[in-house]
Amino acid sequence: MRNQLSLQIGLLFFVVIVTVELILFSILYTNLVNDRVDEVMGDLLARGNTHRDVLQENYTSTTLDHVAIMESESDFIAVITDQEGSVITSSNAIAPEINTVIDHTDEENIPDEGIILESDWADEKYVATDSPIIMDGTHIGHVFMFADSNDIKEIISNLGRQFLFIGLVTVILTIITVMVLSRVITQPLVRMKEATEALNGGTHEVALSTDRKDELGELATAITRLSQDLKRVKNERNEFLASISHELRTPLTYLKGYADIIGRQNVAEEDRARYIRIIQEETAHLSGLVQGLFELAKIDQNEFAIEKEKIVFYDLIQKVVERIYPAVEEGEIEFSYNCPDDVVIAVDPERIQQVLLNILDNAIKYTPRGNPVHLEVFQDDSEVLIVISDSGEGIAEEDLKYIFERLYRAEKSRSRSKGGSGLGLTIAKEIVALHNGSMEVESNIGEGTRFKITLPKEDAHEEGAVD
Ligand SMILES: Nc1ncnc2c1ncn2[C@@H]1O[C@H](COP(=O)(O)OP(=O)(O)OP(=O)(O)O)[C@@H](O)[C@H]1O
Ligand SMILES: [Mg+2]
Incomplete structure (x- = not known):
């Protein structure tokens, strides 16, 4: 079943193209056949008219014989009659079918330029024309011309054979084109299917050609x-x-x-x-x-509910300060903070407290006794910026890009004295992201660390719970 798609596309292409080709070929064939028959009939009539012209010039028994002898050498049959239709002379022996045609001709009503009497080459044995001989305005006789229908059939079947040959070549070319085309289209798809199956089967990485621009x-x-x-x-x-x-x-x-x-x-x-x-x-x-x-x-499972409510941010900061106060006292930290009292923002207060507590907890943990930790809140029309800076040991450049990763702790000893699990900042960053905010950190070894949290005042997307 590997190439089922290419088979389907191929079959569809094939059927459509061959149908179109068939229609075009039949139109062309019919037109060509009609043209050829018209040509033969036109020639026959012209030939009869030529004989008639000669006879009109010189209507003698010698000329009559001459015409008969001339046509006896050709593929055509000439029959010359008088005005009633009685045969005067003919180039060949007259077959009964020829007689039938002559008998059924109404000689009176033949136009001067001649007429095609019989053109049904498919059913009749002969096709026939009639050119009246006119002297002084009256018909004095007729030149009937006959051609064997088999000759036309021969021409037509020749044409048919040529068409069959061209048709076969076309179909073969179509099949080749369709096969190549459907492969070109489906091959990449088949390869992609195999690649996804390989992924399913446990292969970690697949390499597909990605050169195509489509x-x-x-x-x-x-x-x-x-x-x-x-x-x-x-x-x-x-x-x-x-x-x-x-x-x-x-x-x-x-x-x-x-x-x-x-x-x-x-x-x-x-x-x-x-x-x-x-x-x-x-x-x-x-x-x-x-x-x-x-x-x-x-x-990770998007089940972490954020329940936003509009709050005065100063109140939230107060609560955070109260909660970290024991750690500040214990660590003898010079803690200070500054927050305008008119900052109003829609956040999940519990979660934002969790974020700030975590960062402050880190700051206090990593700041030596007697050194300052500062929290400052700024605002503009659209955002609130919270900056927490400590004067602790700082974070090394190579650790800085990893501190938001799960279970990452910069101090390699993973000392139990500081007691962290390395999840605090990961969760904090996720919570800020759920508020459509952002979190940045800058740090210098020996100088201290500065965390900056930006929270949008109005959620551009929606207000309320995010889950
Ligand atoms: N203010 C800071 N000064 C120095 N290093 C810091 C500071 N904040 C974080 N770090 C480093 O980043 C690491 C990750 O911090 P994070 O808060 O994620 O984990 P933790 O504090 O070790 O554990 P948890 O918060 O889960 O109890 C810390 O282990 C520490 O090495
Ligand atoms: Mg922490």
Whole structure:
């Protein structure tokens, strides 16, 4: 069934082209046959008229005989009659069919220029013309000319043979053209089908020729791009799964280890309390990680609901500040913020708080004691800009492009002291994107990091829930 499409296209082409050819050929054939017959009949009449002219010049028995003798050598038969139709002389023996024609001719009503009496070459044995001999205005006799219909049939069948030959050649050429054409059209499609089957079967990347500038070329490019995307997605998934297993294994090892120790008889009370605290911390870390993964999964499946409402942005900032205050105190950070109180914007307040908390949490985590962290809100007619800058250790150039990726953490030791899972910024960026906003970061090692979040005031597309 591989070439079913090319077969279908080929058959369709073939039927259409052959039908058109058949119609054109039959029209041409009929016209040619009619022309040839007209030509033969015209010649026959002209020949009879010539004899008649000679006889009109010189109507003697010698001339009559002369005409008869002349035609006896030709393919034609000349019969000369008097005005009543009685035969005076003829070039050949008169067949009964010839007599029938002469008998049925109304000699009185033949026009001076002659007439074609019988042109039915298909059914009659002879075709015939009549040229009246006129002397002083009256018909004194007739020159009948006959030609054997078989001669015309011969000409026609010759023509037919030529047509058959040309027709056959045309059909063969048509078949070749159709085969080549349908292959040219379907070959790329068949190759694309094979490529998609290969993708289905697990091949990661397929290479299709994308040289064509038409729709087929575009399709091939699209499939190639799709296969590259598929490969990337598969790789990402594998890497992601590997990172998750790694992220889960570490806390689980801690949990198991400390739980085992607590289970022993001879553990001092203060050690037991310390181990329980570690277990609590690890459990919190684990559930944070699972929560983050769960949120990301929802974002991936477009099930992450954003419920926007118009709020005074200052109120939201207040809440965020309240919530990070314990961390600010604990880290002895010089925290300051500035937000105009007339900023009104439609956002999902919970989600935007989550974004700001995450970035502030990072800023506080990575800023040494006594150093400043600052939050500033700006607005213009269409946008609100939130800038969070810290004076911490900064992010290296090579890490900067990855920090929004899942589970990415810049500090290679993945130290537990900072305790992150590497999902915070990924989720934050997704949430901002769901608000049709954007998020940028700039950082200098040793100087600090600056996150800029832009949120549109009015959603250009729609207001309300986005899911
Ligand atoms: N203000 C900052 N200064 C220095 N490094 C930062 C800063 N913000 C983020 N990073 C780096 O980017 C990484 C990713 O940040 P992200 O918030 O996504 O994860 P996390 O804070 O490690 O974990 P989570 O937020 O999920 O608890 C961090 O691990 C850290 O290495
Ligand atoms: Mg974080």
